[in-house]
Amino acid sequence: MSVSLLLVAAVHSHSQSKSNSAAKTSMALLSGWQFREAGKDTWYPATVPGCVHTDLMKNKLIEDPFYRDNESELQWIGKTDWEYETTFNVTSELLNRRHLELVFEGLDTYANVFRNDEHLLDADNMFRTWRVDCKHAIRPGTNTLRIRFRSPINEILPVMAKLDYQLPSPNDQGEKTYPYTRKGVSGRDGAFSDNYFDLLPSRKMEVEYHTRSRMTADRFRTRIKIRSMVDAF
Structure with a gap:
């Protein structure tokens, strides 16, 4: 992961210096979202970035969980699957790019991503960015993006149950699941950071890294050189 990110950064910087037309561009996907309890028919307006608890509150579907002991009555939210959906338009010009990636900077936590009901991604870690090549799944005109957030409690x-030990989790007021998953201690589900397309240029770029080693009696130092021809991002 660290190598691919470094490669992207190097190609991005070099391509911008060579030609503005070849630079990486992004298209945000932050509007037009709606959400529902999985399996239900009714959709409600949603805010992205955000989370299911604040969306439920904005639509007056739950009471304020921070008031009195309301939180104890809302534990069902974390045991329920939720779906978020939006539509977006893609032009034929954008599809001429060699690479088209869908980027999620914050999926909390267990999520299945679909484009026009075609499966694109399974996420299981809220502490990382998820990128998926989606050029094959995008069509000119209107596309639908749907994310199904699976209950972290039901997942864990x-x-x-298969372990013969239990890890401490003093912050959990319900099921003691957080030490076993790559999820924050807050009980939110949803897209808590940006989602967007990366529209990437279609030209060959050359990326170089160098290696050189030096060893003394008490120290060893090395530098690495890697030369790679890649399709520019």
């Missing part, structure tokens, strides 16, 4: 309980 079967894992915990």
Whole structure:
């Protein structure tokens, strides 16, 4: 992961210096979102970035969880699957790019991503950025993007049942699941950061890294050189 990110950064910087037309561009996907409880028919307006609790509150579907003991009555939210959906338009010109990536900077946590009902991505870690090549799945005109957030509690309980030990989780007021998953301690589900397309240029770029080693009696130092021809991002 660290190598690919470094490569992207190097190609991005070099391509921008050579030609503005070849530079990486992005298209945000932050508007037009709606959400629902999975399996239900009714959709409600949603805010992205955001989370299911604030969306439920804005639509007056739950009481304020920070008031009195309302939180204890809202534990069902974390045991429920939720779906978020939006539509977006893509022009034929954009599809002429060699690469088209869908980027999620914050999916909390277990999520399945679909474009026009075609499966694109399974996420299981809220602490990383997810990127998926989606050029094959995008068509000119209107496209639908849907994210199904699976209950983290329902995901982890079967894992915990197989263990002969239990990790401490003093912050959990319900099921003690957080030490077993790559999820923040807050009980939110949803897209809490930006989602967008990276529209990437179609030209060959050459990226170089260098290696050189030096060893003394008490120290060893090395530098690495890698030369690679890649399709520019």
